Ligand SMILES: Nc1ncnc2c1ncn2[C@@H]1O[C@H](COP(=O)(O)OP(=O)(O)O)[C@@H](O)[C@H]1O
């Protein structure tokens with residue numbers, strides 16, 4: 214007879230629908246999972262989402278589960294890898310019911326099956342704090358083919374795969390489709406020099422790519438695609454600011470040689486939206502051309518602040 218106390222009953226319920234993959238030789242039920250790669254490279258990512266920070270009390274729990282996995286799939290898209298197995302850590306508020314916990318998991322499980330992801334394991338805790346979901350996601354890529362942040366080169370063209378801004382107000386941050394297919398299509402079409410996904414906002418994430426690559430960038434304000442979710446009644450400078458700093462767009466930003474960039478513009482690969490927003494420069498720093506005038510692009514966007522007030 215299996216252990217029917219809440220934690221173990223819930224884990225048994227999860228195990229019955231965890232999916233399977235040949236790479237996952239041993240999944241839920243032992244002290245650890247066993248995976249084999251078949252000669253490819255593993256690409257491993259982790260993102261945590263927290264009540265009050267990434268979703269609020271009104272967010273349907275199925276969408277919370279969905280988002281916890283989707284943000285990680287987006288990180289694998291940014292590396293041009295294919296998702297394979299997920300490990301789910303959940304810290305439930307003690308007041309949460311079993312059916313609420315199941316709803317959370319259903320949202321997660323549904324997205325997992327859409328992307329053929331096997332849930333290989335995880336951990337379940339409960340406490341007197343808010344809901345926290347932490348996902349570790351493993352993906353696969355042909356050896357040496359992961360696309361990194363540090364490969365941008367001077368004169369590269371910079372592209373994004375979709376319009377930016379307004380994702381929180383519209384709820385898009387809960388329902389977006391990770392750009393796995395787009396990354397795969399682009400990887401087939403051109404040589405991707407550097408890539409990342411836009412989670413904190415263009416005005417923040419661009420700098421991560423520039424810093425890692427040791428280059429700078431010049432962006433054209435008129436070319437930055439502003440999402441229809443950003444209110445049309447705002448002045449254009451405010452709309453641009455939303456596109457730069459709202460975050461959670463989960464579009465890809467990538468750089469390619471000018472020749473490859475030209476190719477993408479002339480023959481856009483099917484199923485990929487593309488916006489050319491600027492160029493990489495040898496000189497560090499980022500600037501923005503607004504009405505023909507070059508301005509410094511300040512770092513903006515989201516970052517998790519802490520340690521500012523001495524209460525420890
Ligand atoms: N607490 C942590 N311990 C170890 N590595 C971390 C921690 N937090 C973030 N990282 C690492 O720092 C890098 C940047 O993280 P992050 O800004 O969260 O990236 P992303 O936007 O892709 O999720 C990643 O390599 C991530 O694995």
Ligand SMILES: Cc1ncc(C[n+]2csc(CCOP(=O)(O)OP(=O)(O)O)c2C)c(N)n1
Nearest residue numbers: 265266267268269386412413459460461515
């Ligand atoms: C309740 C709530 N407040 C604010 C936001 C907006 N927001 C939360 S986290 C975030 C940035 C991305 O999160 P992070 O944990 O930094 O992701 P990572 O860069 O690690 O992928 C944004 C824009 C939200 N989605 N929900």
Ligand SMILES: [Mg+2]
Nearest residue numbers: 259260261412
């Ligand atoms: Mg992260």
